[in-house]
Amino acid sequence: PSDSWEMMPGDVEDPRYDRHGFRRDASRLRHEAAFESLYEPRLVVQEQRWGRCTEKRAELSTLAPSELKHLARLGIPAARRKHVWPQLCRAAELKAASPEGHFAALLAMPAATSPQDPGFAAERQIDLDLARTFPGHRLLSSPDGAARLRQVLVAYARRDPSVGYVQGMGFVAALLLVFLEDPEESFWCLCSVIEWLLPEDYFNRTLLGLRVEQSVFSELVASKLPRLSQHLEHHCCVVELFATRWFVALYANALPIETTLRVWDAFLLEGCKVIHRVGLALLRIAEPR
Numbered sequence: 001p002s003d004s005w006e007m008m009p010g011d012v013e014d015p016r017y018d019r020h021g022f023r024r025d026a027s028r029l030r031h032e033a034a035f036e037s038l039y040e041p042r043l044v045v046q047e048q049r050w051g052r053c054t055e056k057r058a059e060l061s062t063l064a065p066s067e068l069k070h071l072a073r074l075g076i077p078a079a080r081r082k083h084v085w086p087q088l089c090r091a092a093e094l095k096a097a098s099p100e101g102h103f104a105a106l107l108a109m110p111a112a113t114s115p116q117d118p119g120f121a122a123e124r125q126i127d128l129d130l131a132r133t134f135p136g137h138r139l140l141s142s143p144d145g146a147a148r149l150r151q152v153l154v155a156y157a158r159r160d161p162s163v164g165y166v167q168g169m170g171f172v173a174a175l176l177l178v179f180l181e182d183p184e185e186s187f188w189c190l191c192s193v194i195e196w197l198l199p200e201d202y203f204n205r206t207l208l209g210l211r212v213e214q215s216v217f218s219e220l221v222a223s224k225l226p227r228l229s230q231h232l233e234h235h236c237c238v239v240e241l242f243a244t245r246w247f248v249a250l251y252a253n254a255l256p257i258e259t260t261l262r263v264w265d266a267f268l269l270e271g272c273k274v275i276h277r278v279g280l281a282l283l284r285i286a287e288p289r
Contacts, residue, residue: 014138017138018032018257019078020078020178020179020257021137021138021139021178022134022136022137022138022257023136023137023138035258039258042075043075043077043078045074046074046075046076046077047077047080049071049074050071050076050077050080053067053071059087060084060087060088061087068269069269069270072088072265072266072268072269072270073265073266075261075262075265076261076265078179078261081179081180081261081265082179082180082181085176085179085180085189085264085268086180086185086188086189088265088268088269089189089192089193089196089197089268089269090192090196091185091188091189091191091192092188094188094191094192094195094196095188102159103155103183103184103187103188104184106154106155106158106159107151107154107155109158111123118161119157119158119161119164121164122157122161122164122165123154123157123165125165125167126150126153126154126157126165126170127150129167129170130146130149130150130170131146132170133149133170133171133174134171134174134175134178134253137174137178139177139178140174140177140178145177148177148183148186149170149173149174149177149183151183151187152173152176152177152183152186152187152190153165153169153170153173155183155187156169156173156187156190156191156194159191160194160195162204162205163194163203163204164204164205166203166204166205166207166248167248168203168248168249169190169194169203171249171250171252171253172190172193172249172250172252173186173190174252175252175260175264176189176190176193189268193250193268197267197268197271197272198271198272199212199213199272207248210244210247210248213247213272213275213276214239214240214243214244214247216276217239217243217247217276217279218238218239220276220280221239221280221283224280224284225280225283225284225287227287228283228287243279246275246278246279246282247275247279250263250264250267250275251263251264251275251278252264263278
């Protein structure tokens with residue numbers, strides 16, 4: 001609860017938020033502190049390895065694919081994600097293939113004001129969801145942060161009306177915005193995620209691509225975790241009941257933030273197979289229970 005916190009004086013970091021700006025849960029502070037003390041040495045190792053591998057190479061494209069994969073799976077230091085994530089998903093290539101000033105032109109289009117206007121439903125749903133997208137984040141809960149997130153989502157809805165806006169996309173765009181800070185950079189990374197990294201029709205009105213991937217995931221569970229699969233089937237529990245949330249927001253609203261970031265470090269380079277592998281890993285961890 002907010003009244004259990006006190007603001008720190010002066011320019012000392014506000015203790016109500018973690019290092020990434022997400023609001024802390026007061027009831028879990030002890031667990032967070034224990035985790036951070038264990039995780040800090042790993043963050044140091046991440047920075048050292050990334051520093052050694054990139055000090056003479058500004059562009060990641062000069063790294064061998066195997067070396068880049070190893071670095072991404074090791075985890076990207078938080079301060080480097082702003083520059084590394086767009087390179088991993090090749091956002092600059094997508095931007096270069098589009099007309100000059102494409103993002104600004106999309107935002108300059110007249111707003112949909114009537115239910116008969118194309119995009120009206122998408123823009124209305126975006127406005128409804130802004131306050132529900134990481135509501136405890138320091139940036140996104142501010143008027144400026146919400147406005148920037150709206151820019152990213154509205155621009156994409158106008159870029160591809162066949163996709164428009166699907167609930168869950170907001171968490172993907174928001175996480176990009178938190179670490180990239182710039183709405184246009186976040187927009188191009190969102191384009192890369194939807195148009196290159198995810199299968200066709202993953203986000204659209206029918207969610208056909210998402211449903212196909214969940215069917216694949218169900219088969220993977222049956223193949224890799226047969227006893228658990230039989231147990232779930234016995235209780236009439238299909239994977240869609242729990243995996244839809246994982247897949248539609250790419251785990252952004254389902255895992256602790258440090259875990260989510262490690263998933264995304266790999267996903268932005270390797271694509272959809274990471275989503276399946278993480279799901280299988282979570283079920284394997286939970287299987288004994």
